[in-house]
Amino acid sequence: MSSYPLGQNEADTITSKTGKKLSDITLDEVKRGNVQAEDIxxxxxxLKRQGQVAKEADNPQMEANFQRASELANVPDEVILNMYNKLRPNRSTKTELVLMAQELLEKYSAPHCAKLVLEAAEIYEKRGILL
Incomplete structure (x- = not known):
């Protein structure tokens, strides 16, 4: 069972994308220049641990959201912004969405995100909100 909230109860085991411990990310360390943007x-x-907390709380939808977020953590920001724009109604063709899903799967190893994009493409097609 996780010690929720993790940030309060497991600060010494929580690490950032760069490996910096949450307990080492303090205002004093920021002022000293020892914490960079990537460190936060x-x-x-x-994200997977947060998903485990959601699972333990019997919240499968939140768990799935954290799973997809964990896949996106290593996807460049510009790719994510482009993806969000393409997923807006009447912004993409079905082919563009399928290609985006393929990129998420093959280039970024994000199968859950790719599945979500493919599902969106099918729904958008049914609703007539593709280009």
């Missing part, structure tokens, strides 16, 4: 980004592992 969450790691895929921590």
């Amino acid at each position: 980004k969450i790691s895929p592992e921590m």
